[in-house]
Amino acid sequence: MTLKTSSAISKPYSGPAGGWGSAKSVAAIILRERVPLKGPRLLSTQNRPEGYMCVSCAWAKPSQPHPLEFCENGAKATAWEITSRRADPEFFAGKPLSELELWPDHDLEEQGRLTQPLRWDAASDKYVPVAWSEAFEEIGRELRALDPHQVDLYTSGRASLEASYMYQLFARMYGSNNLPDSSNMCHESSSVALPESIGASVGTAILSDFENTDCIFYIAQNVGTSSPRLLHDLQDAVNRGVKIITFNLLRERGLERFVNPQSPVQMLTGKETQISSEYYQVNNGGDIAALFGVCKALIEADDALKASGNGRVAGEDGKPKDPNNAAMVAFAASMASADKKHVLDHDFIKQHTAGFEEFAQAARDHKWSELERVSGLSRDQMMQAAATYAKSDAVMMVYGMGLTQHLMGVQNVHMVCNLALLRGNIGKPGANICAVRGHSNVQGQRTVGITEKPGLAPLDKLSELHGFEPPRWTGRTTVETCEAIMNGQSRAFIGLGGNFLKAVPDTAAMEEGWRELRLSVQIATKLNRSHVLHGEIAYLLPCLGRIELDQQATGPQAVSIESSIAHFHGSRGKARPASTALLSEPAIIAGIAKATLGETKVPWDAWVGNYAEIRNAIERTYPETFKDFNERMFKPGGFARPLPARERKWVTKSGKANFITPAKLFPEFSTSGRADVLHLATLRSNDQFNTTIYGYSDRFRGVEGTRRIIFMNGEDILRLGFADGEIVDVTTAIDDNVARTVTGLKIVPYNIPKGCCGAYYPETNPLFPLAHHDPKSKTPSYKLLPVRLSRSHLTPVG
Known part of the structure; x- marks a missing residue:
């Protein structure tokens, strides 16, 4: 299943962004995912007034859309989600997870859409089908047996406002503020x-x-x-x-x-x-x-x-x-x-x-x-x-x-x-x-309560509306969740989307701790590494994608998203679901909540049957932000989130906008000034989105067939005694008594400042210590890490 890539490099790309290169790339993935008719039809509705919001980036949906309101990466994300490929029970019947652990991430996701709820069977080391009711019952039983402090409920960036509101409400009714999310890893700063x-x-x-x-x-x-x-x-x-x-x-x-x-x-x-x-x-x-x-x-x-x-x-x-x-x-x-x-x-x-x-x-x-x-x-x-x-x-x-x-x-x-x-x-x-935010709705989920900081959530209002006493203690950020998994303090992890294990730093230590979890639950559309590594009890719960028609008791449902420019937009799925066994994210959250909490004041079933009722609850919780939510959600161009700073009203301690002087120009490393140390930045190719790898092409940088690359300044290559195309190992140049190395990267000369180098995310995440983050935001420093290079005897693979 792997791609040998020791010589798979092309000449530099001379074309522009967009143009025929983009058009060809879109056509290629539509054909590869076997959606030649469905793909173009759905793309014609993407980011349009009554269509669906892109599941890729968080850029805004304009009031007057272009004839085709999608980009190359947005088209890839759509084709990737509506693929005709299926990771069904027949696939899992022939694949123990010990084998799937060896597969590259691209190959795992390329198997296609998940179709049935699955439970890990220890005897066969395989995922086997399970009834939704059985899954919810055991997950609820396990959660009730744990201290809520021991449970982390993670959210990736693409969950809707409706699902996010339900998720944070469930977490708090359960008694946990451990709500780490992908914002912690990107724009928490x-x-x-x-x-x-x-x-x-x-x-x-x-x-x-x-x-x-x-x-x-x-x-x-x-x-x-x-x-x-x-x-x-x-x-x-x-x-x-x-x-x-x-x-x-x-x-x-x-x-x-x-x-x-x-x-x-x-x-x-x-x-x-x-x-x-x-x-x-x-x-x-x-x-x-x-x-x-x-x-x-x-x-x-x-x-x-x-x-x-x-x-x-x-x-x-x-x-x-x-x-x-x-x-x-x-x-x-x-x-x-x-x-x-x-x-x-x-x-x-x-x-x-x-x-x-x-x-x-x-x-x-x-x-x-x-x-x-x-x-x-x-x-x-x-x-x-x-x-x-x-x-x-x-x-x-x-x-x-x-x-x-x-x-x-x-x-x-x-x-x-x-x-x-x-x-x-x-x-x-x-x-x-x-x-500019990354994942679609990564900003919005925080707006409706996905936060580990109790001071940022309207706890009194949640208590009043839903009849419970929310926890007031500070929950864990993503970095703190990783620490808790590594040291055994976290016993259960529920993931609402995403590929957590691949996205976080200190990969080796994280994977070791991950295997010690009592319970791991993943709500997902496709298979990834966070699913094939697992806890003692593991569930893989497949959900509808945003592009799919979401039919509930009161008819087809719509969801809402917040863009990078703090506008809220409606989104209607159009595609036939990948499987009749799929549940929506709200339905899965409600199923877990009911099994865990028992009788509550929250009308979970009514909410699942009519998402407008969830939006009514959101409006009651945040009346200024979401005034007339249901009436305005499909307003052309969206409706704006109130931001006093737009009107030069400064909601700060001083009552004014503050000049804040950085204490220094550059962080201090013990290896600063060493001639053999380069400063690494992780990069993304035009053939990926976050941890999702669509293919092994980086057209703009002239790389084809591999992601095992390190980009270097030509003078640094000569100064350090290496050669163009040489295979090297990269080691973290921070002395914390832990050896971290990524092996088998090919040197590619590139227009990058001397003393700097670049390599792909998430392949080089194992180099980053968990402690290597901004001290206030706890955002991992994926864009700056001191490293050393040495000659390798390995041949890289994709």
Whole structure:
């Protein structure tokens, strides 16, 4: 079943993002998944007003959709879910789990949709069919026998608002706040930093901001792979003359050039749109230094302009503040406001912010030489970015997990906010912060109560509405759940979607602890590694996918989703279910809840029969956020979640937006400065979404047939004594008395800064220590890890 890949590398790809490469890739997966008629028919309804929301990324559904409102990766996600392949009882009858443990993740999922509820049989080491009623009864019995502190209830990013609300309610009625979720692993740094800076837990941007902006700072997010539909908004902005200033580790094709596959003219002529007007390749972990450099240029230019306006080009002591002060005055004048008196928005800063002076002094104090060394950018580059920023009236800040999955992820996000606040670029048309989320509805599940933090859930309201006393103790994050599994404190794990074992750090230790669980329950559509490794008692419960028709007692049901821009959208499944034995996620949650809790005030059966009743409960729990929920859920373009920061109302302790000064520019490693240490960032290919691997192609980076790759700067390859195409082992360069190595990666020379390297997620997750995370958000630092390379004697496989 594995793919030998020792020589499976192609030439670099010269084409743009989108274009014929995208069209061919979509056609290929539709044929491979054997849905040549059903696939195109369903895709024509994807992200449309009465259609289904994409199960891939969380980008918004516009009020006026394009003729085809899907991208390459969205089409792959749809084909992957509606595949004609089936992982049915006949398949499992011939496959002990000890054999399936050896299969690559791609091959496990490629078996197709699960069709029957399954229970692990210890005697045969196989999954065998079980009745739904029997499954619920035993799961309930096992949960009742455990202390709720010992049970973790995980949520992946694609569960609907309805299912998520039911899941958190069940968890709390059971007595647990252990509600780790995929947000903990991706944008938790945003969820911690944004409230501190601007009093909002999510980004403030909306789609119309892309129509009103005149400059976009695009930071650490690969649009061509992670959210290609956003390219339409970027292309439209560029065509209006908007400048896009990109800061990214790699030169990603989607941030360079784009051909819209929906434009006959562009497809026939090959006419490309240049996306980034300025592209700055930042060292891995150098984002704070780069943004500090831009801020320093703005602040010192403002200082110089104020001094010159007072007839001075020097400091209070009469000495030049900068040997190039006259040049700085000229630079400042070139980008100052019409009155030529300021570069910063002092009225906004005075009225709306706190902490400016401390931050401004820190920016002044940082030496350019240090900012250049850490960021990898020159002073001229940072000043050029500052000049473009200052000449723009409305600037958007768009960023992704390249900032949040860091040891200093929270401080990275603080710096994005600091840059925006300097010129009042929050809370006005065309000027806001856009935190591009990953999985569809990963943001929404937190909105309806999936959180380990009791202070973020309306516990009193839940108690009043549903007649129980919720637990008030702080639950476990994803990292803390991993710790509890490793040390035996967690005895049961229920997964509402996802591939938890593959997504988390410290893979080897996690898999060892996972096998010691008393109970593992997985609600899923397809087989993955988190299912073939299991606890003492293990259930695999297949659910309907979002694309499928969900027929319940009162008729076909719709669900709701929150997008990256904090708008709620309705979604109607259209496809025939993969099996008549499938239950919906709400039905499965209700079945477990009833078997575990017995009689309660919650009308679980009525909710399953009519999802509108769940939405009524959500509205009663969150009346301001979900006012008239059922009436508005299919409003074209969705309806907005209230965010006071959009109106320049700051729900912070200071009552203002806060400049928050990072304590340092770069994290400290014991191996810092070692010539043989490189800083690794994990990457995704255009043939995957999160842990789901659609195939072994990374078209944009010129890699075919393998994912066992390490991308390196050519000078580093020579300096370290390696060669193009050589097979190496990669070892974690953190001394915590645990050896972590990923073997058999092929070196590929690539345009990446010296001292940095890149390799694929999740294949290199075993290198990341669980303790290697942001201390406040506990988000794993998948984008920054010191590693060493050594020669390997292995041949890589896919």
